[in-house]
Amino acid sequence: xxxxxxxxxxxxxxxxxxxxxxxxxxxxxxxxxxxxxxxxxxxxxxxxxxxxxxxxxxxxxxxxxxxxxxxxxxxxxxxxxxxxxxxxxxxxxxxxxxxxxxxxxxxxxxxxxxxxxxxxxxxxxxxxxxxxxxxxxxxxxxxxxxxxxxxxxxxxxxxxxxxxxxxxxxxxxxxxxxxxxxxxxxxxxxxxxxxxxxxxxxxxxxxxxxxxxxxxxxxxxxxxxxxxxxxxxxxxxxxxxxxxxxxxxxxxxxxxxxxxxxxxxxxxxxxxxxxxxxxxxxxxxxxxxxxxxxxxxxxxxxxxxxxxxxxxxxxxxxxxxxxxxxxxxxxxxxxxxxxxxxxxxxxxxxxxxxxxxxxxxxxxxxxxxxxxxxxxxxxxxxx
Numbered sequence: 031x032x033x034x035x036x037x038x039x040x041x042x043x044x045x046x047x048x049x050x051x052x053x054x055x056x057x058x059x060x061x062x063x064x065x066x067x068x069x070x071x072x073x074x075x076x077x078x079x080x081x082x083x084x085x086x087x088x089x090x091x092x093x094x095x096x097x098x099x100x101x102x103x104x105x106x107x108x109x110x111x112x113x114x115x116x117x118x119x120x121x122x123x124x125x126x127x128x129x130x131x132x133x134x135x136x137x138x139x140x141x142x143x144x145x146x147x148x149x150x151x152x153x154x155x156x157x158x159x160x161x162x163x164x165x166x167x168x169x170x171x172x173x174x175x176x177x178x179x180x181x182x183x184x185x186x187x188x189x190x191x192x193x194x195x196x197x198x199x200x201x202x203x204x205x206x207x208x209x210x211x212x213x214x215x216x217x218x219x220x221x222x223x224x225x226x227x228x229x230x231x232x233x234x235x236x237x238x239x240x241x242x243x244x245x246x247x248x249x250x251x252x253x254x255x256x257x258x259x260x261x262x263x264x265x266x267x268x269x270x271x272x273x274x275x276x277x278x279x280x281x282x283x284x285x286x287x288x289x290x291x292x293x294x295x296x297x298x299x300x301x302x303x304x305x306x307x308x309x310x311x312x313x314x315x316x317x318x319x320x321x322x323x324x325x326x327x328x329x330x331x332x333x334x335x336x337x338x339x340x341x342x343x344x345x346x347x348x349x350x351x352x353x354x355x356x357x358x359x360x361x362x363x364x365x366x367x368x369x370x371x372x373x374x375x376x377x378x379x380x381x382x383x384x385x386x387x388x389x390x391x392x393x394x395x396x397x398x399x400x401x402x403x404x405x406x407x408x409x410x411x412x413x
Contacts (some may be wrong), residue, residue, distance in 0.1 A: 039339065040323035041082060044315060046338030048078050049345055052171065053352045057376050060360040064373035069286045073304065074311025076174065076292040080238045081312050083178060084245025085252070087185060098186050105400045106179035110172050112398040113350045114159045117168030120354065121155075122361055124148055132361045133167055137294075139227045163231040164293065168357060171349045173293050177231055181239045185246070188239075204247050211243035215305075222297050233295045241308070256320045269321045276314035283307040336412025344388045344409070346399050351387040355380050385410070 052075055055068040092098035123130050127148050136143060136154055139162060143154045155166040163180070165172035188210050189203075196202030218237030226233060255264050264272075283306040290298050290307075297304045325331065341348060359367055359376060367376055391399060392409035 039335065040319045041086065042339040042342040043322070043335050044082055044319045045079070045345065046341035047319070048075055048082075048315070049341050049348060050338070051075050053348065053380065054377070056171070056353060056356055057380065060356045061364070061368040061373040061376050063368050063370050064376060069289055070281075070284055071311075072286060072290040073284050073298075073307035074280065074315065076238075077241045077308040078312045078315050079174065080178070080181070080241040080292075081245040081248075082316075083182075084185070084242035084247075085249050087182070087189075087242070087246050089186065089189070095186060095190075099183060102179055102182050106175055106182070108400045109346050109398060110165065110175040110179065111159070113346070114165040114169050114172055116398065117350055117354050118152070118155050118159070118166035121151075121166065121168040122358055123151060123167070127151070129361045132364065133357070134170065136167065138162055139229070140225065161229055162227075163229075163234075168354055169350045170357075171353050173231065173234075174349065175346065177234055177238055180230065180235050181242050184235065184239055185242055188243070189246075207243050208247060211240040211247075214243070215240035215301075218295060219297060219301050222295050227295075231295075234292065237295055237297065238292060241312075252316060252320070256317065266321060266324050269317050269324070273314050273317035273321060276310045276317060280307055280310040280314055283310060333412065340388075340410065340412050344392065347388050347391045348384055351384055351391075352380050355383045 051068065051071055054066055055071065055075065058064050058066050058068050089098060092101050118124075121133075123133050130145065130151065136145070136158065138154060138157055143150070143157075145151050145154060155168075158164045159166055163173060163176045164170070165176070188207060192203040192206040192210075195206055214236045218233055218235075218240070221228070221233035221236065256269060283303055285298060285303060285307070288296060288298060290296060290304060298307075322331075322335075356376065359379065367373055389406045389409040392401070392404050393406055396403045
């Protein structure tokens with residue numbers, strides 16, 4: 031979205047909510063006694079993120095590939111590299127290698143590397159960052175940023191190709207994009223079924239490109255049929271009914287054994303099950319946030335919306351810092367924290383750390399994010 035373009039509230043809230051789900055999943059993953067059932071949301075979390083990213087795709091500000099490439103490199107690739115290296119340097123295992131067995135297990139292209147000392151650990155972390163495209167152990171969730179960078183460039187080329195082939199025929203363009211998305215998803219599925227892992231997460235790119243393309247294709251329909259508050263819009267009650275029905279169908283199709291993992295391109299037992307659960311989950315979330323957007327302003331609701339918008343605006347910081355905070359806690363204090371009842375305190379600790387980290391990065395370390403410096407008040411604003 032352009033700097034001079036007003037942000038769309040429900041989309042920021044949607045993105046913020048999904049990011050909260052990601053953080054809660056990582057809390058439960060780190061401390062199993064903080065049971066929240068987040069495993070059952072694996073089929074929709076990241077697919078929804080890539081879908082809404084495709085929804086927001088635009089070449090209005092950067093119409094040619096060079097300018098688009100430079101922009102995405104600044105706001106996605108550079109932060110991915112800078113934050114990956116920063117949190118590698120802060121990894122507690124580097125300073126006390128005896129903690130290595132407590133760290134998340136490292137997998138490099140289907141292999142478990144032999145790590146005997148700190149230098150091995152650093153070497154394989156660098157391989158994760160620059161060869162695998164999964165970031166360092168200290169900033170694991172940043173794989174999403176690198177993947178978004180890759181598929182944004184891929185989709186730019188795909189969209190230009192569709193325009194070249196179909197001309198000004200928008201339906202023809204979308205048909206070409208839809209076919210390419212289907213082929214891309216098929217490729218990602220085949221690589222998954224054959225246990226193929228490629229450098230830079232290419233198999234993951236093929237899967238996520240399909241969701242990105244679907245978001246782009248569905249943009250017009252969602253805007254005209256659901257977001258338009260005029261007479262032509264779908265009635266609010268029907269939007270709510272669509273959301274509820276979608277979530278019921280999601281629950282019917284979702285199967286967490288084996289659980290879905292976009293990061294590892296693990297897509298479950300069947301392609302149909304993966305697609306159905308992801309599609310219904312995305313539909314449920316989109317219609318839910320569109321419906322909430324139509325509700326008249328109520329103070330408590332506005333506060334929640336503002337918090338979610340702040341989470342969305344600070345996604346880069348939150349992705350990296352919440353994981354690092356959990357990593358340190360699980361390596362150093364897991365036995366003390368991972369107890370019934372006590373484990374939920376990890377959520378409060380992470381929130382407190384983020385409240386400090388957001389202004390630190392947005393006001394002092396903003397260059398690592400590829401962003402402009404903002405004030406302390408603005409960094410924590412929920413307006």
